[in-house]
Amino acid sequence: MTIVRRVVGGLAMPLGSVVFAFVVGGLIVAATGGNPFSAYAGLVCGGFGIGCTQGENPALQISNTIVFLTPLITTGVAVALPFRAGLFNIGAEGQLLAGSMACTAIGIKFSSLPTPILLPMVLLGGMVAGALWAGVAGVLKATVGAHEVVTTIMMNYIAQWLLRYLIIGGPLQLAAGTSKSLPIGPGARLATLLPSDNSLIVFGLPASVYRVHSGLFIAIVAAAVFAFLLWRTTLGYEIRAVGQSQRAARYAGVSVRRTIIVTMLIAGAFSGLAGAIQIAGVDHNLTDKYFSDTTGFDAIAVALLGLGSAVGIVLASLLFGALHAGGSVMQSDAGISSNLVLVLQALILFSIAANFLGAIRQLIPGLRRQAGAPPPETPAAALMTEAAAASEPGSQAT
Amino acid sequence: MTGLSDILHLLYTANLWQAALAAAVLLLLPALGGVISERSGVVNIAMEGMMLTGAFFGVVADLAWHNPWLATGVAILAGGLMALVHAVVSIRFHADQIVSGIAINIFAAGITVFLVNRIYGIQDVGHATQSELLPNFNVPGLDQLPFLGQVLFQQNVVVYAALILLVLVHIVLFRTRLGLRIRAVGEHPQAADTAGINVYLIRYGAVVTSGFLSGLAGAFLAIGVSNTFVPNMTDGRGYIALAAMIFGKWTPFGAFVACLIFGLGQAIYDNNSIIHVSPYLLSMLPYILTLVVLAGLVGRSSPPAADGIPYVPGSE
Numbered sequence: 224m225t226i227v228r229r230v231v232g233g234l235a236m237p238l239g240s241v242v243f244a245f246v247v248g249g250l251i252v253a254a255t256g257g258n259p260f261s262a263y264a265g266l267v268c269g270g271f272g273i274g275c276t277q278g279e280n281p282a283l284q285i286s287n288t289i290v291f292l293t294p295l296i297t298t299g300v301a302v303a304l305p306f307r308a309g310l311f312n313i314g315a316e317g318q319l320l321a322g323s324m325a326c327t328a329i330g331i332k333f334s335s336l337p338t339p340i341l342l343p344m345v346l347l348g349g350m351v352a353g354a355l356w357a358g359v360a361g362v363l364k365a366t367v368g369a370h371e372v373v374t375t376i377m378m379n380y381i382a383q384w385l386l387r388y389l390i391i392g393g394p395l396q397l398a399a400g401t402s403k404s405l406p407i408g409p410g411a412r413l414a415t416l417l418p419s420d421n422s423l424i425v426f427g428l429p430a431s432v433y434r435v436h437s438g439l440f441i442a443i444v445a446a447a448v449f450a451f452l453l454w455r456t457t458l459g460y461e462i463r464a465v466g467q468s469q470r471a472a473r474y475a476g477v478s479v480r481r482t483i484i485v486t487m488l489i490a491g492a493f494s495g496l497a498g499a500i501q502i503a504g505v506d507h508n509l510t511d512k513y514f515s516d517t518t519g520f521d522a523i524a525v526a527l528l529g530l531g532s533a534v535g536i537v538l539a540s541l542l543f544g545a546l547h548a549g550g551s552v553m554q555s556d557a558g559i560s561s562n563l564v565l566v567l568q569a570l571i572l573f574s575i576a577a578n579f580l581g582a583i584r585q586l587i588p589g590l591r592r593q594a595g596a597p598p599p600e601t602p603a604a605a606l607m608t609e610a611a612a613a614s615e616p617g618s619q620a621t
Numbered sequence: 622m623t624g625l626s627d628i629l630h631l632l633y634t635a636n637l638w639q640a641a642l643a644a645a646v647l648l649l650l651p652a653l654g655g656v657i658s659e660r661s662g663v664v665n666i667a668m669e670g671m672m673l674t675g676a677f678f679g680v681v682a683d684l685a686w687h688n689p690w691l692a693t694g695v696a697i698l699a700g701g702l703m704a705l706v707h708a709v710v711s712i713r714f715h716a717d718q719i720v721s722g723i724a725i726n727i728f729a730a731g732i733t734v735f736l737v738n739r740i741y742g743i744q745d746v747g748h749a750t751q752s753e754l755l756p757n758f759n760v761p762g763l764d765q766l767p768f769l770g771q772v773l774f775q776q777n778v779v780v781y782a783a784l785i786l787l788v789l790v791h792i793v794l795f796r797t798r799l800g801l802r803i804r805a806v807g808e809h810p811q812a813a814d815t816a817g818i819n820v821y822l823i824r825y826g827a828v829v830t831s832g833f834l835s836g837l838a839g840a841f842l843a844i845g846v847s848n849t850f851v852p853n854m855t856d857g858r859g860y861i862a863l864a865a866m867i868f869g870k871w872t873p874f875g876a877f878v879a880c881l882i883f884g885l886g887q888a889i890y891d892n893n894s895i896i897h898v899s900p901y902l903l904s905m906l907p908y909i910l911t912l913v914v915l916a917g918l919v920g921r922s923s924p925p926a927a928d929g930i931p932y933v934p935g936s937e
Binding site (some may be wrong): 251370378576 | 666675706711714715717719720721723724725727730731732734735736737738739740751840853857860862866899901902904905908909911912915916917923930
């Protein structure tokens, strides 16, 4: 009974936040003279291939959603793991870019190698690059107490400019005047699930238009590794202990410094993997599309909405992947800018952070908690109590 | 080292320093906002979003009324309104201030382009037509000084306003009772509350002020430096302002020095046609420098003690 109540209670917050966002988003659409129902119908069609009216291919829409959700899972994990240690990794985007740059560089340099050698090389290379990118923040946090939020923001921008340098006038540029890199070698590419064969017709379209690739399975394995690491290993115990209370963890013999650095390294490796998979599975080269990539920021919403659990992260990735895929259909079918998706995402974040749901519940007499019960803590705050405490001078990580 | 000598040559031109000061002011305004907000104990990484909102509504108002002054007022209010959302969520609802800040930035990026589309019917380009600009103003007499005249006294009106605000913020923060209260609330809200200071009121005021300043910067960007709204036109300036605030150790003049360094980098970047260093590598410098400062290589930089911690009366 208590388990059922906990599951329902656990789902109420994320579902409520999503409902809140869609209601407010719908009001914004209506207030600006649009039709929220046709906007959301476009989103559902684009995201899940359901109820399409303009002849969209449902299978293709679902394929697009899966392509979008794949990197969200791995970067979501990269945000959720540090959360457990009381660290806020805003740097998943920079780490992802570092991973995609390393993957591309290796994939170009060794383009003649066969798949069994080159593919592991580019994926591992991406993970190492992401780990190093996050490691800077981890080391600065553990040694001088520099706040990881600030350092990871700086590292994001350094990655952005490095990317521009590499593909505009830098060593990876395809040709003068272009803003993209050379393609990676054929051995560095992840297989698509369907053969890229134009004569094979699947669900009414040539098989080559479906971009779904085997990176999806890597991402799901990554989520499983995250859950195993967190709950079944000594390191996971140490990470959770540091997140609960650095002082108590220290008394229990945990090296807080070491845990912080290792946590950030692992998180960065997950983000770097996401970047490498995007190159190896989808794009096969770096393009200016990556200048405006927001996967690493979407990952923050994914981690929070998924309540930091592996299953939650996969489900939240599905939602955001569908929103991304749906945005363009909403724009073409309903004439509502796909940027509404960003608005919805921000509203979900507000709702989770501020626990509007809890506040609304307090206003409804039947649902109000018994007097004397402590106010429900917001999940973000619960995940981050130690992060806040650690920014106090004198309680720096030692 | 042709690159280096080119930069040295550039440094002798008044044009460069004139542009550097203008670029610095674009960063200084949100940085001052950040200083005020964080001194009161509310972490603010949302200057980017507040600035973008200000830029957008400034252009909308300017196109509607053809009056840049009125438009600037609208931009300031729009920035303040976004800040009020951050304030309510962080102060009233005790939300995580970093999540709220990220949400503001994402919301601003989304809602501005969404509204461009609704108002002007342009699909995702966001180019509105030309707007009336905030004017330049040459200080009579002083603008004829060699070198300095061009750098300091042939500037946009917003530049002068920002320099006055810089001094004003410094005086208010460190020379007045109000400033003492703001700093007390940011260092030890429990003690401040006990002493009869309204912690919430101070924090609301500080956060909304940061929005006003960021909104003004947005107006300067959209109807001063340029004359249109482009999606995501702030291009990370709010985050560089955040870096400048930290670089300057949460003080107005410290932040100003950082903004000047970053603004100079921007001005050199804009003159990239005559230098041979990749402008993209140069653009990394503000962020790398900030990391160096954070690493403690140039003295420690630590935030106010209660920065980022929601205040709940009666808690310790």
